[in-house]
Amino acid sequence: MRITFLGAADTVTGSRHLVEIGGRRVLLDCGMFQGFKVFRERNWTPPEPALHGLDAVVLSHAHLDHCGWLPVLMRHCAPASVYASPATRDLAEVLLLDSAHLQEEDARRANRLGYSRHAKALPLYTTAEARRTIGRIRALEPGVAHALDGAAPVPARARAHAAATVRGQATAPAPSPSAAATTAAGAADTTRAAGPWAEAEPAAGTSRRRGGSRQGGVQVELTPAGHLLGACSVTLRAGGETLVYSGDLGRSADLLMPPPRRITRADVLIIESTYGNRRHPAEDPAERLGAIIRSTIDHGGSVLLPSFAVGRAQALLLVLQRLKAAGTLPRGLPIFLDSPMAAQATALYRSHRDLLRVDGGEIEGLLDGVRVVTTPAESARLSRLRYPAVIISASGMATGGRVLHHLKALAPDARHHIVFAGFQVAGSRGARLVAGATEVKIHGEYVPVRAAVTHLEGFSGHADRDELMAWLRGFRTPPRQTFVVHGDPEASDTLRMRIQDELGWAVRVPAHGSTFEP
Ligand SMILES: [Zn+2]
Secondary structure, three states: OEEEEEEOOOOOOOOEEEEEEOOEEEEEOOOOOOOOHHHHHHHHOOOOHHHOOOOEEEOOOOOHHHHOOHHHHHHHOOOOOEEEOHHHHHHHHHHHHHHHHHHHHHHHHHHHHOOOOOOOOOOOOOHHHHHHHHOOEEEOOOOOEEEOOOOOEOOHHHHHOHHHHOOOOOOOOOOOHHHHHHHHHHHHHOOOOOOHHHHHOHHHHHHHHOOOOOOOOOEEEEEEOOOOOOOEEEEEEEOOEEEEEOOOOOOOOOOOOOOOOOOOOOOEEEEEOOOOOOOOOOOOHHHHHHHHHHHHHHOOOOEEEEOOOOOHHHHHHHHHHHHHHOOOOOOOOOEEEEOHHHHHHHHHHHHOHHHOOOOHHHHHOOOOOEEEOOOHHHHHHHOOOOOOOEEEEOOOOOOOOOHHHHHHHHOOOOOOEEEEOOOOOOOOHHHHHHOOOOEEEEOOEEEEOOOEEEEOHHHOOOOOHHHHHHHHOOOOOOOOEEEEEOOOHHHHHHHHHHHHHHHOOOEEOOOOOOEEOO
16 A cells, blocks of 8 residues: 655645555545645646546545645546545535636636736636536445445445455446446546556556456445535555545534544544644534624624635524524524525535434524525625624635625724634635734735634534544554644644554654655
8 A cells, every 4th residue: 555645744725645555546535725825836736647547536525625626637637536425526516616616706806907926817727627527526325335446335245355355356336327427438538647656557547448357456435524514534445455534524513414433443544633733612602603793783793704605604504593593693683695605505405414413494494584695796785784784605714705895894894793613724814814913915905904803613613632532542453554634733743642642553744745655
């Protein structure tokens, strides 16, 4: 087994872990870098030679730092298959299209206003490219082992003896018609680069084209991780070896999602460390949010909730509905959801409600009395509101999207309150505001910040340091090697030390671009 860490290895974004296992090359996640410019610039670097001719990409979940670079990879490399859970595929469609749209808009604005440093600003990828990418994602049912190249699950009998028999297993289950079409398309447009990896493994691509005599050699299994609708950990098995990649892990008591499912066995483990050095506050974030909104509207101000459109917006809506039902907030308090993507995602949360821990009635009622703002003109009018209101708008770290117009309008006025309800990656506008910035640059101009700014970390969708340790304790035997990724350096190293000291496991924090044969 060989692993190369091509992202999320010295930062919390850009998850891309290349795993060579059982003669196959699989990329776990294909995330976009976010935050500091030095990281964002990596998005513009063409894929490494190692990423050409991949057998598969497996997505853990639909957040852009895990799937947002897929259209770029597709443009250059065309991996044979892309897999994700059904809900992740649905959410990825919403997120990737929005991402492409935002980039096209930003490029247009930069060109119009002339604030790009480049002669002509270009989007990282277009809506058309995002659409083509989405068409390539194949859904894998969680909780079942699948042969990597087949769409159908591995039969239970084969699965029970997976570790012992996988090398000799020669037959892949017959793919479904749509999967066959995807595979054919994948084989047709796969171009193998003459990079070192392609030379080292010439048989992988040819065997697939010849009918896949080596198919079924690697199994993939998704395990619900609680972090976001559809989010899963990924297990790869081949030749008696098991690699587990945690993806992003959720909390034991999330508002919407059940806790992450435990995994008991791994020879090699890759674990995230977003909150590797922090504990979530014990306070109830809903209560705190209720108090903030109450006092802000009593003083004639409005509350702006920059929010991720997917997951966080639905959690905030749930809390606001509960606060209204409990009488903490006036029933008539205007709530605006200014994010067409959040409205779309809310519909997906409804259609996948069996994956949630909330009862159906509450999910149905998420938008009761909420005004969903659809057009940009309506959104612009909202910035000039003359009465107290609650505005939920994306993006959650105020890095782009409609929330920027609201920030421009509300930040200079001390009556208002801006509440960030999720993780703010270092270098983002949200992180600067939370750290107490007195001015913030938006669309090339400096905006003074006089409104109150609060960070409610209790709404986080990430396991904290103790919840990460609890998930790790679910393994019955220590993995031979554990890698800590997806964290700011201090978070990753703190979790590494805890794993070493409290569990006694072999553990390391890999550097960006490093390769291991654990
Ligand atoms: Zn995530």
